[in-house]
Amino acid sequence: MNNSLKVLFDEHEIITGAIETARSAKRLIGINDEEYELAISELIRFFRVYADQYHHHKEEEILFPEMAKKNDLLADGILKEMYDHHTWFREMLRAIELDFEHKQYVAASEKMDEYTEALLDHIAVENEELFQTAYTLFTDDELENIYFRFVDLDRELGDSKKVDISKLIGELNLEINEINN
Numbered sequence: 001m002n003n004s005l006k007v008l009f010d011e012h013e014i015i016t017g018a019i020e021t022a023r024s025a026k027r028l029i030g031i032n033d034e035e036y037e038l039a040i041s042e043l044i045r046f047f048r049v050y051a052d053q054y055h056h057h058k059e060e061e062i063l064f065p066e067m068a069k070k071n072d073l074l075a076d077g078i079l080k081e082m083y084d085h086h087t088w089f090r091e092m093l094r095a096i097e098l099d100f101e102h103k104q105y106v107a108a109s110e111k112m113d114e115y116t117e118a119l120l121d122h123i124a125v126e127n128e129e130l131f132q133t134a135y136t137l138f139t140d141d142e143l144e145n146i147y148f149r150f151v152d153l154d155r156e157l158g159d160s161k162k163v164d165i166s167k168l169i170g171e172l173n174l175e176i177n178e179i180n181n
C-alpha cells in the first residue's frame, strides 16, 4: 500500500499524545496552579498551531477537496461532517482560551475535556474510515502528489517549528508526570 497518508497518521499520533498531556494536566489544578496555567497555555498553542494549522489544513486544503472531486456523496456526507468538526474545534479552543484568561480553570478544564474527547473520536473516524476510503479512491501517483503537497504545506509553515512544538509537548508531559508523582 502506498504510504502517502502516513504524514496524517503520524500527526494523529502526536495529537493523541497531547490529548494525554491535557488529561494529566488537569490533576495540577489546586495543587500547582502556576504549572497548570503554563501547561494549558502550551496546550492551547499546540492545538492551534500543530493540530489546526499544520494538520487540519492539510486535510481541508489538500486531502478533502481531492476526495470530494472523486465522489459527491463523500463531499456531502462524511467530508462535510469532518469540516464541521474542524470549525467546532476552532470555536472550542477560543472558548477554552477565554475561560482560561478569566482564570475560570474549572470551566476551561471541562471544555478541554469536551474538546479532547471529540478530537479523539474525530481522529478515530479518519483513521478507521476516511483514510481507508482515500486509499481506495486514488491511484499511487495521485497519492504521491498529495504527499508532496503535504510536504510543501509543512515547509511553508516551517518544518523546524513543527518539530519544536511537538518536542515541547513531549517535555511538558514529562514535567507534569514528575509533578504528579
Ligand SMILES: [Fe+2]
Residues within 6 Å of the ligand: 056, 059, 082, 086, 122, 126
Ligand atoms: Fe480532521
Ligand SMILES: [Fe+2]
Residues within 6 Å of the ligand: 008, 012, 055, 056, 059, 123, 126
Ligand atoms: Fe485528522
